[in-house]
Amino acid sequence: MGVPVRTEELRKIYYSPPPAAAAGFRGLRRRSASRNAKNVHVVALDGVSLEVEAGEIFGLLGPNGAGKSTTIGILTTRVCPTSGRAWIGAYDVWAEQVEAKRLIGVVQQRPNLDFSLTAREILLFHGAYYGLPSAERVRRCAALLERFQLSDRADELVRGFSGGMMQRLSIARAMMHDPEVLFLDEPSTGLDPQTRLLLWEIVREYNRGGKTILLTTHNMDEADELSHRIAIIDHGRVIALDTPAGLKASIPGGYLLRLRFNLPAPGISERLRALRGVTEVRVEGAGVDLYAGRGGSLIPEIVAVAAEAGADLCDVHISEPSLETLFLHHTGRSLRQ
Amino acid sequence: MNWKTFAALLARDAHVARRNYLALMLQTLLQPLLFVFVFGQVMIRGGMMAASYKGMLLPGIMAIAMIFTGIQAVAMPLIAEFQFTREIEDRLLAPIRMEWLAVEKILAGMLQALMAGGVVLPSAWLLLGSGVGLRLDRPLAFASVAVLVALFSASGGLTLGCTIGQTNIGLMFSLVLAPMIMFGCAYYPWSALSSFPVIQKVVLLNPLVYASEGLRGTLAPQYPHLPIVVVLLVLSAVDGLLIALGLNRFRRKAVS
Numbered sequence: 001m002g003v004p005v006r007t008e009e010l011r012k013i014y015y016s017p018p019p020a021a022a023a024g025f026r027g028l029r030r031r032s033a034s035r036n037a038k039n040v041h042v043v044a045l046d047g048v049s050l051e052v053e054a055g056e057i058f059g060l061l062g063p064n065g066a067g068k069s070t071t072i073g074i075l076t077t078r079v080c081p082t083s084g085r086a087w088i089g090a091y092d093v094w095a096e097q098v099e100a101k102r103l104i105g106v107v108q109q110r111p112n113l114d115f116s117l118t119a120r121e122i123l124l125f126h127g128a129y130y131g132l133p134s135a136e137r138v139r140r141c142a143a144l145l146e147r148f149q150l151s152d153r154a155d156e157l158v159r160g161f162s163g164g165m166m167q168r169l170s171i172a173r174a175m176m177h178d179p180e181v182l183f184l185d186e187p188s189t190g191l192d193p194q195t196r197l198l199l200w201e202i203v204r205e206y207n208r209g210g211k212t213i214l215l216t217t218h219n220m221d222e223a224d225e226l227s228h229r230i231a232i233i234d235h236g237r238v239i240a241l242d243t244p245a246g247l248k249a250s251i252p253g254g255y256l257l258r259l260r261f262n263l264p265a266p267g268i269s270e271r272l273r274a275l276r277g278v279t280e281v282r283v284e285g286a287g288v289d290l291y292a293g294r295g296g297s298l299i300p301e302i303v304a305v306a307a308e309a310g311a312d313l314c315d316v317h318i319s320e321p322s323l324e325t326l327f328l329h330h331t332g333r334s335l336r337q
Numbered sequence: 338m339n340w341k342t343f344a345a346l347l348a349r350d351a352h353v354a355r356r357n358y359l360a361l362m363l364q365t366l367l368q369p370l371l372f373v374f375v376f377g378q379v380m381i382r383g384g385m386m387a388a389s390y391k392g393m394l395l396p397g398i399m400a401i402a403m404i405f406t407g408i409q410a411v412a413m414p415l416i417a418e419f420q421f422t423r424e425i426e427d428r429l430l431a432p433i434r435m436e437w438l439a440v441e442k443i444l445a446g447m448l449q450a451l452m453a454g455g456v457v458l459p460s461a462w463l464l465l466g467s468g469v470g471l472r473l474d475r476p477l478a479f480a481s482v483a484v485l486v487a488l489f490s491a492s493g494g495l496t497l498g499c500t501i502g503q504t505n506i507g508l509m510f511s512l513v514l515a516p517m518i519m520f521g522c523a524y525y526p527w528s529a530l531s532s533f534p535v536i537q538k539v540v541l542l543n544p545l546v547y548a549s550e551g552l553r554g555t556l557a558p559q560y561p562h563l564p565i566v567v568v569l570l571v572l573s574a575v576d577g578l579l580i581a582l583g584l585n586r587f588r589r590k591a592v593s
């Protein structure tokens with residue numbers, strides 16, 4: 001049992017702004033840009049090949065605009081790839097849409113609930129779309145509402161729901177037909193810390209039943225905590241792919257020390273590199289990123305080295321080995337920027 | 338083709354329509370009935386119109402009611418559901434080819450248009466009082482025209498709904514629907530335009546002309562009307578065209 005997911009050299013170029021008239025500030029910017037230059041296009045994916053194993057929790061990690069949602073969109077038939085192919089199990093997502101759709105459940109990044117219905121009706125109709133018998137629908141609906149703590153609001157129109165409640169209902173809806181593959185695009189946005197923990201528990205439990213789960217997130221802890229393997233995506237490319245532990249181990253030195261001196265000191269990088277345990281030094285003006293096998297114990301030596309070079313250390317930030325440092329290492333940018 | 342899914346999609350639309358059926362009912366009935374009252378009662382009793390106008394007017398009113406209802410029933414929800422909130426997404430992900438969702442919308446719109454016709458016809462008839470003089474000589478021809486008119490409104494609604502944004506709904510009414518109705522031969526027979534030869538030719542581009550003339554020709558054949566065969570042929574062609582166009586626009590709107 002279990003269904004794998006695979007993509008091969010996916011490329012996606014958007015030639016037009018999003019079809020929905022109002023796409024938030026992102027769409028607006030795109031539209032005003034298109035007035036200036038006639039044929040703007042955005043390369044959202046630039047050759048993404050992934051292999052997600054059956055029964056795996058796979059995390060896609062990347063900054064805004066990296067192409068995470070586009071990847072999920074292609075895998076869920078919502079976005080047509082410019083080139084490349086994608087499979088859900090044995091089914092080619094684009095050529096065998098109906099078969100692929102039957103296997104998947106999707107939580108999109110933006111809540112897209114059916115605003116004309118109540119929470120309960122949303123789940124019941126969703127079950128009906130998948131041909132579930134009516135008794136089964138009612139049973140599952142009640143169980144999911146209970147699980148996601150929505151039972152007391154179940155018969156209200158969802159227009160009046162808070163953002164977090166909508167998010168919970170979207171996740172419940174995606175699980176309603178018990179899909180083999182679950183796509184979660186930033187599932188914990190808008191959830192309070194407690195509900196986030198509940199979500200993690202639900203995801204793990206769902207996965208224990210042999211289901212494949214593909215999730216995207218900005219949250220390092222979440223990716224670290226949940227995923228068996230993580231792909232880091234930036235500018236539409238996979239720049240790293242491994243288990244969380246493997247990824248962390250791949251950072252040179254493990255510790256990252258972000259140093260800032262009062263002035264750019266020429267020659268300081270050679271001196272720093274000569275220190276014991278330092279594996280990599282990157283200089284950018286007066287700032288230095290230093291990867292090393294140890295953290296705080298390096299500081300006195302750094303201060304000494306700086307003094308020799310005629311500079312003063314004015315700011316230090318030490319990060320322990322984490323996906324955050326890994327991300328910084330691969331992209332030169334912090335995820336939170 | 339997956340009938341269970343199709344039926345569930347249809348059930349969802351029926352459920353939503355049922356929830357506000359009173360508003361829908363008023364919306365379909367009020368305007369035609371006011372019109373019938375003013376033109377079929379006030380004007381005739383005031384001696385400004387011949388009593389024979391009653392039978393002339395009724396099929397046209399029915400055509401307008403059907404077309405308005407069908408277009409609105411399909412286009413308005415579509416425009417809303419394709420907006421920022423993408424409410425339609427869940428149904429696009431249902432295990433069925435997404436074109437069937439568009440077909441379901443058309444079917445739902447047709448049913449509502451037919452219901453609108455079925456409600457407006459008797460109530461307007463009642464309101465007009467005696468001397469309407471409808472003659473249902475060819476029930477089969479009447480049914481065919483009615484179905485084609487319903488299909489026209491629903492597929493037109495699909496095309497409009499997938500073309501127009503929320504901000505342009507007002508424009509749709511004033512630029513598309515209003516002229517269509519005024520030059521739709523609903524309030525007068527096509528032959529009445531004979532003193533404006535150019536306009537008479539141009540209005541033949543307006544599908545509502547065939548809808549009103551077709552219903553007139555099958556409900557009140559004593560008045561002048563276009564040949565029913567022509568009406569059936571033109572409406573079928575227009576329907577086919579709008580379905581193809583609407584499905585195409587829908588597909589483009591549904592996938593990025």
Ligand SMILES: Nc1ncnc2c1ncn2[C@@H]1O[C@H](COP(=O)(O)OP(=O)(O)OP(=O)(O)O)[C@@H](O)[C@H]1O
Pocket residue numbers: 014015016017018019026042043044062063064065066067068069070071109593
């Ligand atoms: N429908 C669309 N039409 C045009 N451009 C789009 C569309 N959707 C996304 N883009 C563009 O494609 C790029 C990738 O977007 P995508 O939504 O896949 O990023 P993401 O990794 O999900 O980002 P985020 O973390 O903000 O959700 C962005 O530059 C975005 O502006």
Ligand SMILES: [Mg+2]
Pocket residue numbers: 068069070109185
């Ligand atoms: Mg996204």
